[in-house]
Amino acid sequence: MPAKKNAAQPAPSAAATTQASTTATGSVPASSPVAAPAAKNAPAANWDKVLQNIYQYYMKETPQRTKLIDVFLVFIAVVGALQFLYCILAGNYPFNAFLSGFGATVGQFVLTISLRIQTTAANKSEFPEVSPERAFADYVVCSLILHFFCVNFIN
């Protein structure tokens, strides 16, 4: 569910990209002159600036589908961490249930990362013959196999 909620954000983020476009153009040159004096008097403000810069760059330059992938990755990482935490706190019986539950999140995470690598425009030269549609189809098939395995293994 959080995936959808977060995925529903492209509208404001798209607005942010337009808004950030003005600042980004200003901030890229602004960062280099600021770096020299900030090292002496205001390092905290500088870090703040850097983070904001990264965020704005991300919001502006990242395609909407890649952002969707990132949101899904965060969701999977949270689900996996919760399951691992439960295993540490409550014990690992029945162990096959822990393995399949935790393994499902790990496997899904790895597959989603692969999808992200293959669909990023910057990596187009690495995968000349893999179109985004083809990458997504691979991803769906592999994920279904993973889910089948996990549901079977948890018995």
Next chain:
Amino acid sequence: MWSILSVAAALFAAAVSAVSTSGNRLLVVLDDVAEKEAYGQFLGDLTARGYEVSYETPRSEGLTLFHLGERTYDHLLFLPSKVKGLGPNLTPNRLVDFVNANGNILVALSSKVPTSTSLVSLLSELDISLPVERTGTVVDHFNYDTISAAESHDVLVLDAPSNIRPGLKSYFELHGGVLAFPHAVGHVLGSGPLLTPIVRAPATAYSYNPKEQAEVLDADELFAAGQQLALVSVMQARNSARVTVLGSAEMLQDKWLDAKVAKLGGKSTKTENKEFARRVAGWTFQEIGVLRVNSVEHHLQGSEELNPGIYRVKNDVSYTISLSEYVWDKWVPFVLPEDDLLQLEFSMLSPFHRLNLELTGTTDDAAIYGVSFTLPDQHGIFNFLVNYKRSLLTNVEEKNTVSVRHFAHDEWPRSFVISGAWPWISGIGATVTGFLGFCAIWMYSKPVGKKN
């Protein structure tokens, strides 16, 4: 299979029911056949119990223990004979072969007659030592018979034996009786587990050679004294054949069976030699102390199938074994001696369980011992093993092999039955749902390439 076996066993039991479980052909070896008159009552009692008694001297030509590889006699009784060796037909090797072929031997010795070298060798094979020079008599200056041996002190009068140690059947226990041992030869037992002393000499007895040590007995030359000396001992081989050494052959003679004896300073009483001789011969010739396994049954609890070949780990299994004991002329339910336990081992190389079998029921001629237990969490080829080997009782070794398999894949509890698995089930659910939602939004979104 079992029914055929039990019918055969029943037929066999009927054929020999009047007498011993191992046959009724008895060979008595003595110096001169005429000597048997002296043992008339004892031998007559054996004949009356159903034995076919043959008499032979060691010199006899036709004497042979085996014919075409089969025993020609079931039991041997050696009475004292003056021959130095017993001849080519009764060599120690032949006698050991006879025991190996399930023949029983009762050896009666006397200090009046030097023991034959064949018998000395046979007994030393069994770790029973006789005095050197084949002669030696046991005397006791405190427990002698004042009527017949007031001077020579070589007729011992002993209280009837009590149980040698706890956990044995009391076949030789005669309450309150006395036994006379005239001119007895003592022997010393080795440490073998198959040997059991029945009557030991009292603490004040000792053994000496009347010919060479008549005047003075050097302590260095003493053969044995006190409780070291055994007067009656039994040996049961691993095949349950029995060998008994009776130190005094004369106690079997008519004149000693019911003789009046008197201890030093005591009244004259009748000896219990007759009953004791009957029991010694009966035990040796397998009329008492013989066990039979009628049936072994094991089954899964809640299942009707008997003796299945395969079980699963952690199954609840019941095991029963039916045992009978032969007492003189009939099979009766076997009752364990006091302080003894019948145990079942469930073993694969080494026992995983060793459990006490409890008496669960009794029929006319059999006692049923059983136990229920849970199989170990280990799959493999296992044996139900009852290994009951005790002195004075024939050996019982019953082994039934079964396979124990592991859980089949559909015999485990489902994960949703185990509440501990619910968080992980919901974890998979969240992952799958998230995946579906992700795919839906992905396909709804505008592709990257066609952004502009």
